[in-house]
Amino acid sequence: MTARLFSFMGGDTGLWQITSMQTHLGEPLPAVRRLDITSNNHDSTPQATWILRGITSNERYVTRTEHDEIVAKQLALGRPELTCAALIALRKNPAWWALSQDERLHIFKEQSQHTRIGLQQFASLPRRLHHCRDLAEPQPFDFMTWFEFTPAEVPTFNLLLAQLRAIPEWQYVEREVELRCVREDNQK
Amino acid sequence: MTARLFSFMGGDTGLWQITSMQTHLGEPLPAVRRLDITSNNHDSTPQATWILRGITSNERYVTRTEHDEIVAKQLALGRPELTCAALIALRKNPAWWALSQDERLHIFKEQSQHTRIGLQQFASLPRRLHHCRDLAEPQPFDFMTWFEFTPAEVPTFNLLLAQLRAIPEWQYVEREVELRCVREDNQK
Numbered sequence: 001m002t003a004r005l006f007s008f009m010g011g012d013t014g015l016w017q018i019t020s021m022q023t024h025l026g027e028p029l030p031a032v033r034r035l036d037i038t039s040n041n042h043d044s045t046p047q048a049t050w051i052l053r054g055i056t057s058n059e060r061y062v063t064r065t066e067h068d069e070i071v072a073k074q075l076a077l078g079r080p081e082l083t084c085a086a087l088i089a090l091r092k093n094p095a096w097w098a099l100s101q102d103e104r105l106h107i108f109k110e111q112s113q114h115t116r117i118g119l120q121q122f123a124s125l126p127r128r129l130h131h132c133r134d135l136a137e138p139q140p141f142d143f144m145t146w147f148e149f150t151p152a153e154v155p156t157f158n159l160l161l162a163q164l165r166a167i168p169e170w171q172y173v174e175r176e177v178e179l180r181c182v183r184e185d186n187q188k
Numbered sequence: 189m190t191a192r193l194f195s196f197m198g199g200d201t202g203l204w205q206i207t208s209m210q211t212h213l214g215e216p217l218p219a220v221r222r223l224d225i226t227s228n229n230h231d232s233t234p235q236a237t238w239i240l241r242g243i244t245s246n247e248r249y250v251t252r253t254e255h256d257e258i259v260a261k262q263l264a265l266g267r268p269e270l271t272c273a274a275l276i277a278l279r280k281n282p283a284w285w286a287l288s289q290d291e292r293l294h295i296f297k298e299q300s301q302h303t304r305i306g307l308q309q310f311a312s313l314p315r316r317l318h319h320c321r322d323l324a325e326p327q328p329f330d331f332m333t334w335f336e337f338t339p340a341e342v343p344t345f346n347l348l349l350a351q352l353r354a355i356p357e358w359q360y361v362e363r364e365v366e367l368r369c370v371r372e373d374n375q376k
Binding site for chain 2: 005053055057058059060061062063064066067097098099100101102103104105131133134135136137
């Protein structure tokens, strides 16, 4: 069975060295030097300063046509040349969660072109979206997305982020923390 | 904060006496005499034979118009005259979860009229839908819905269930267990 539950552990150990931690909205996370990622509750870093958990799940807004385009273009995580990474952790406000599905879909798609921007700017970008809101244990964020890219792709990734932060959907974000990392294989 | 996480505990104690337990599809649950329901991990029945957990969450298919109609008509759980109850626990198959949102919405709404049937047959029916699929700890079901009604409303509830089981959406159900209960306040 494919792993669905992931733990992001901030502390003194882990494959990823944290090069920056930016709080765009709301409360920051405690500063840490490294990030470790494990799946299915195999938490190898019990001494972590913080642990954020999320679970991959079914798609909520993407159509079959968009899904097929994403699958055709998106590359896999974990390739050796992907030495840069980012974790974008978001919480949306209660107004977002009180919307009905048709209203959220309208904001996500018609007003914000969320999927379209992703496909236009960086369709091949390897990433994994984690849902945190419906875990039994309350989490500080609703979503975490993990991205991996090469050093040369950093400007393209920055452009993608800037475009997404400008869409109407982002007005519902009430907390956003961005971690940038570089991989240090010899630390694993 | 409103409780979102609920535990349904089958065993020898609890407010609800189980009068029948029917397996419509897939594996049965171990037989038990009583059902206890708690919220937010306050599990008062550690000796339970089984514990099923679920979390209330944002709506996934209902439109604003439907939502407003539901809110206007639906009555509250827990009223003293609601001495009958049912727990419908469902798991949908992998084919359902591999569908995109537009495909699931089409089956739920256009093909199956799921919400329409509920509103037509028993709009006032007090109920609570729990999502189980994205909890950290894997659960045997994807959804549990808890219903409460009066003895006089049993036939109406049976009709609702029969109509829902006949819709195309139900072809994606791979496990379904139905518990019927009566409240025994002196046992609490």
